[in-house]
Amino acid sequence: MALHLRPTRFLILHCPLRRLAPKPLLSSAVSGRNLGFRPLFSAGAGRTMQPASSPPPPLSHSVRETIDLNEKEEKIFRRLLEVIRHFGLDTQLRVAGGWVRDKLLGKECYDIDIALDNMLGQEFCEKINTYLQHTGEEIQGVGVIQRNPEQSKHLETARMRVYDTWIDFVNLRSEKYVENSRIPTMEFGTAEEDAYRRDLTINSLFYNINTNSVEDLTGKGIQHLKAGFIATPLPPKATFLDDPLRVLRAIRFGARFGFNLDENLKKAASDEEVKAAIADKISRERIGHEIDLMISDNNPVKAMNYICELNLFSAVFTLPKNTQPTPTEESERLCVLYMEAAWKILQMMGSSLLSDEQRRLYLYAGLFLPFRSIIYTDNKLKKIPVSTYIIRNSLKLKASDAEMVVSIHVASERFISLIPILESKGESDIVAEELGDECLGFSSTSKRRACF
Template identity: 35%
Template sequence: MMQRAMHVPARRSVCTQLKLTNVEQNICNLLKDYSQEYNKMHSSTEPIVLRITGGWVRDKLLGFFSHDLDIAVNNMSGEQFAVGLSAYLSEHYEKYGITPHSIHKIDKNPEKSKHLETATTKLFGIEIDFVNLRSEEYTNESRIPVVAFGTPQQDALRRDATLNALFYNIQNDSIEDFTGSGLQDLQNGVLRTPLPPRQTFLDDPLRVLRLIRFASRLGFIIDTETYTAMGDPDINQAFQHKISRERVGVELHKILQGPDPMIGLKLIQQANLENVIFYWHSDPAVIEYNSQKTDMIAANDAYAQLGGHIHLVIQKLPTLMNALPQLQERCDNDPVFKQNFILCVILAPFRDIQVIWNPKKKMNNRASIVECIIKDGLKFGKNDSELVATCVDTHSTYDDMVVSYEQESRSKIGLMLRSFKGEWELAHYSNLALAYCQDDKSLSRYQSFHKYVFDEKLQDCHALKPLLDGKKLTALLNRKPGPWMKSINTEMIDWQLNNPNLGENELLAFINEILPKYT
C-alpha cells in the first residue's frame, strides 16, 4: 500500500482582501476605466468582467511578491480586449501617462501547455497576458483538450488545484472561489484537484507533476484522495503517451531547483512515478531498436532498483546535509549545482550502462544511459547531461581515489579532477553522498580528501595550462609544429602537476629528455 507523505504544514493565515502595490493598483484602475467605458458603449451585450487568475492570486494571499499577471476576459478573446485597450490608451495618454505597447499574440501551442491564444502587452512596465475564460474537454488519447469559451466556474474547475483556481475580480476588488474550497485549502496548506482526481490526471497527467512541484515549493501536503490517484497504474501509463518529455523536464527542473526538492522526490517515488519521470529516451523508434539490438537487462535491473535507491537517498541525504553545512550552503546558493547534485546521486543505479542513442550511426553510436535520461528523457541541456553522466560513471574510480589518495601521485589526482572540467566538487559531493548512503564512516575520508585537494592547491587544476605554449616550445626546440605537440602538452601538464614549484627551465629539460619518444 502506498504511503502518504508525512510532512504536515503549519496552518496559514489567509486574508480575503488583497493589498495591491502601486503598480498593480494603477493597472487595475486602468482596466476598470476601460471596461466601464466599453460597457457603456455596448450596453446591449454582456458587460466585460476582468479577473486576475491563478498563481498571482495564490502568491499574493500567501504574502509572496508576484508579477505573473494573467487576466481572464469573460466575453471576448484576449487579443480583442488588448486591441481595444490599446486604442483607449492612445486616446487617454495624459490621464495615465503611458503609451500603448505593441501587442504580441501567442498562438496555441498545446505541447507547451498553451491551449488557447494569448495576447501579451506591457502596462506600467509589467508584462500582462490576456485570455478569455475557457472550458476544456479531453479524449483518452491526448492531454490536448478541445477548448471553448466558458464560464468563470468552468474555468476554475479545469485547473490543477483548488488553490490555483482562485480569481481576483478587478471590477469589485474581491477574491472569488468558484471551487468552494480554494481559500480553505490555501489556509490549511492542502493541494487537491477541483474535480475528481483520477479523471483530472488521466485528462492531463502533467497535473500530477505540477501538484508535486507546488507541494515541494510551498511545503504543502497533497490531499489523501488526490495523492492516492497519483499512484494509479493507469496514470503511470498515461505519462508515457500523453505528455511530451519537454513538459516533464520543465516540471522536474523546477522541482530540483526549488526550495525543497526532497519533498518532490519523495512524492514521485511514493507514487511509483520514478520509472516514467526518469525514462531514458523520447523516441519510440530508438527505444524499440535498443530492445531488439542491445542487451537491456542491466538497464531494466537499474529501473527495478531505482525506487528503492531514491527512498534510501531521501532517508540519508538530510543527515549528510546537516553534517556538511558547506554543501547545504552551496545547494542553497546555486540551484544548478543542487539540481545536478541530486541527479548524480539518484541516477547511480544506471552507472556504466550504455545504449545506442542513434541507430543511424555505425560508429560512436553508444552513449551513457544517464546522459540519455537527462538529455533525451528530460530534455535538459547538453552540458548538464554530460557532466552528470561523467560524475555517475566515474563513481568507482573516484571512490577508489578517495580511499588511496595518500599513495597516489599528485598528477594522477590532478588529472582525475581535470576530467570534471571545473566541476570536481559536484563529483566529490555526489560520490560522497553515494558512499554515505552505504557507509556513514565514508564521510571522514571524503572530508580528508577534500582538504588534501585544497592543501595541494588542486581545486583549480582544470585551468592549468602548459608553461610553454606551442609557439615558444617550437622556438626553444627548433622544431616544426606537428602531431608530437599533443603528446608533449599532455606530458607537460602531468609534469607540472607533479612539480608545482618548478619553472620553465626545469620543464624544458624534462621535455628534451622525453622528446625522442615522440619524434
C-alpha cells in the same frame, strides 16, 4: 554558467564517508549490488460540480483574509480598468491561479494571469493598444500562444507588457466532451465553471479586479490553503486525463509548500491509464520544464519522493528500450536516496557554496548517480550514458547539462577511489603520487586535507 568540478569534489569528499549515504542505502533490501548496479559507496470519469477530495487535516497555515496590492500591481490594475471604462466594456477582469494563492499566503508573485469573461485574450490586448494610441503612449507587441489540444493545451493565450510587466490574458472557459474523445470543445464559461476546470483547488481562486475581492468559487480553495492540502476541484482521475501535466504540478506544489496530497489524488496519479497519459500525451519539453522547476525549488527531495511514491519515475524519466539492466522500483528509490544524500551535504555545507545553476546540475548528478555505469547503444551504434539519454531525450534539457552530469559522475568515481588513500597512514609522498597534480603547491602535512 559552467559548473566547476572543484566545489563538487569538495562536497563529495570533505565529509566522512558514513555521513554521505542515507541509512536505507546500507540495508541489503536496497543495496546497489542487489539492483544490478555497482554502488558508489561500499558498506558492510463522471463530471459533477462537486469537489472530489477527502477531508483535509486540521487548519494550520496562515492565510490572509484580503489581498494587499503593491504599487506596481495597483498601477497595472488601474490601467486595465481604464481600458474597460474607455470602451464602455461590460467585462470582468480576474487574476487567476498562482498569483492569488501566493498573495493570500503572504508571498510576492510576479506571474499575473488575467481571465476575461466575455472576450478572447488577444481581443483585449488589442483594446489595450488602441487605448495606448489614444493616450499617446507606445503600443506593445502582442504574442499569441495557440491552442494545441493534442498536447493538452486547450486555451489560446495572449501575452503583452503592461508597465514593463508581462501579463497573460485568456478567456474563462467551459469544456464539453463528445463520446469517445478526450479532447474537449472549448466555449466561454462562467467564473465558476472555469474555477472547477483548474488543476488544483488552491489554484482555483480568483481576484476580481473590478470589485477588489477574492472569489473562492469551488468553496475549497481557501480551506485547503489553510489546511495545507493538495486536491483537485473535480474528480482527480478525470482532471489528470484532461491534462496529465497536472499530476506533476500537484507534486510540485505539494513539495514547495509542504502540503499533503489528497489520498484520492494519489490513487488517481498512480493509475495505469494516467501514467500512460503522462508518458504519451504530454510533450517531453513540458515534462522537463516541470521537473526543472522541482529541482530548482525549495524542496526537491520531497518532490522526487512523491514521484517515487506514486510510481511515476519510469513515466517521467523514460529510458531507452534496450537498457540493461532494466531499472526496478528499488533502483528508482535508490536514485532519490542518492539525491537526498547530495541535498543533505549541500545543506550541511551551506547553500551559498554553489550558484543556482551549479546546485541544479549537482542535484541532477545525484539523482542519476545509480545509473552512471549504464550505457546504451543508439541507432548509430554509439555508446551513450543512460543519464545523457534521460536529460536530453526524456526531459529535453540542454546538451551541456548532460555533459556536466556525466563529468560529475566521472569525477565522483575518481575521488571516491582516493578515500582509502586519504584515510591510510601511508607516507605523504605516496599520497601525493596517487593524487598527481591535484595537490601541487601544498605542504606535505596538509595534502590529505587541503586538496579537498
